[in-house]
Amino acid sequence: MHSVAELRLRARARLPRVVFDFIDGGAGDEAGLRRNESAFGELCLLPRVLRPCRERDLSTELLGQRYAMPFGVTPMGLCNLAWPGTDRALAWAAARAQIPYALSTMASTSIEEIARLAPEHAWFQIYLGGDPATADQLLARAEAAGIRTLVLTVDANFTARRLRDRANGFALPLRKSPRLLADLLSHPHWSWATLRAGAPNFENFRTAPGRRPSIQISAMLQSLAQAHIDWDILERMRARWKHTLIVKGVLHPEDAQRIAALGADGIVVSNHGGRQLASVPASIEALPAVREAVGPLFPLLLDSGVRSGDDIAKALAAGANFVLLGRTFLYGTGALGAERGPAVTLEILRGELDTAMAQLGASRIADLRPDLFFQPLQARAVRQGSIR
Ligand SMILES: Cc1cc2nc3c(=O)[nH]c(=O)nc-3n(C[C@H](O)[C@H](O)[C@H](O)COP(=O)(O)O)c2cc1C
Structure with missing residues (x-):
């Protein structure tokens, strides 16, 4: 496997359709999902020559923390659907590679276990609202487990219209039907692995060890994910969480400016991977205006549509300080299982980024700057008046 595109194809073949579509799909007609990827594809980088960079850092x-590479794993719920053990394997691989792993509120592994596996590299993502006491308990657990970076997601206040999930009748537990049975039987490797490991669950919402999260808990999770959080809540969260606070899911420059002014430590420019609303700009398209609004020094992360080391280089050159990837890592475990998937995916991304930097004449991450972007011929010709 040499690219994320190959991993995706292999994952599509190995996972039941209901599962692959949950991971791969987006909101509505999926225009936002496609745009995330095509916007990266349309950007070109212009290599600089005669700049020796035999070694790339x-x-x-x-x-305040040094990471070995400028990217990490973005929070994703129910990762273990991609392959049993995905949460743990990704956290462990991230810690080994010295990059961050963000555990979702909706994860299928407990906060404590992930913090043990990745003591310096685990972040925790929280959905706020619904029942404040539950959110508070989660924060207290994250803090007690030693987690020091909290990601507050603010762009998932409503249940999205994901048409593939609707068509497949996606629900948890998976709804029994002849169609599901046929889907599972035609993907025996995944089905057998999942049968042996047990279906993934919302591990952080068990009322007691060994007890399955109940229906009421699923309903409560729904309300958490549909919380109408507002500026007052963000302000309270800033006062409550004394460590690093990153706000995720921001596209509008005015929102970014206000969030920065409220004292957040960083922002993830993200459209949730095109999973919430179809008619959104790609995150990479929204980034320049957000950078402009918050100034050159404010820490900005970016996710959505990053599928290669070249994309990582583009996001950094466009003004992001750090990049997060979601589906890319789930394609890896879906394709190769939890044991091999994370290491292979990381090596693909590292190798591509390293090669891109070598070609661009960039020996350090700080060398990835906006002057490396090529103006598409068409735009230049229009500006110069030769095309009208
Ligand atoms: C299967 C899946 C589950 C997700 N669950 C969460 C979640 O629990 N919390 C969250 O903040 N974002 C969640 N996201 C959104 C990601 O954090 C991220 O914004 C998105 O995946 C980035 O796009 P990419 O997949 O194209 O890299 C999820 C994404 C996927 C694909």
Whole structure:
């Protein structure tokens, strides 16, 4: 496997359709999902020559911590659907590679276990609202487990219209039907692995060890994910969480400016991977205006549509300080299982980024700057008046 595109194809073949579509799909007609990827594809980088960079240093600093590479794993619920053990395997691989792993509120592994596996590299993502006491308990657990970076997601206040999930009748537990049975039988490797490991669950919402999260808990999770959080809540959260606070899911420059002014430590420019609303700009398209609004020094992360080391280089050159990837990592475990998937995916991304930097004449992450972008011929010709 040499690219994320190959991993995706292999994952599509190995996972039941209901599962692959949950991971791969987006909101509505999926225009936002496609745009995330095509916007990266349309950007070209212009290599600089005669700049020897025999050694490339991929490490970078973000919010007071040094990471070996300028990217990490973005929070994703129910990762273990991609393959049993995905949460744990990704956290462990991230810690080994010295990059961050963000555990979702909706994860299928407990906060404590992930914090043990990745003591310096685990972040925790929270959906706020619904029942404040539950959110508070989660924060207290994250803090007690030693987690020091909290990601507050603010762009998932409503249940999205994901048409593939609707067509497949996606629900948890998976709804029994002849169609599901046929889907499972035609993907025996996944089905057998999942049968042996047990279906993934919302591990952080068990009322007691060994007890399955109940229906009421699912309903409560729904309300958490549909919380109407507002500026007052963000302000309270800033006062409550004494450590690093990153706000995720921002596209509008005015929102970014206000969030920064409220004291957040960083922002993830993200359209949730095109999973919430179809008619959104790609995150990479929204980034320049957000950068302009918050100034050159404010820490900005970016996710959505990043599928290669070249994309990572583009996001950094466009003004992001750090990049997060979601589906890319689930394609990896879906394709190769939890044991091999994370390491292979990381090596693909590292190798591509390293090669891109070598070609661009960039020996350090700080060398990835906006002057490396090529103006598409068409735009230049229009500006010069030769095309009208
Ligand atoms: C299967 C899946 C589950 C997700 N669950 C969460 C979640 O629990 N919390 C969250 O903030 N974002 C969640 N996201 C959104 C990601 O954090 C991220 O914004 C998105 O995946 C980035 O786009 P990409 O997949 O194209 O890299 C999820 C994404 C996927 C694909």
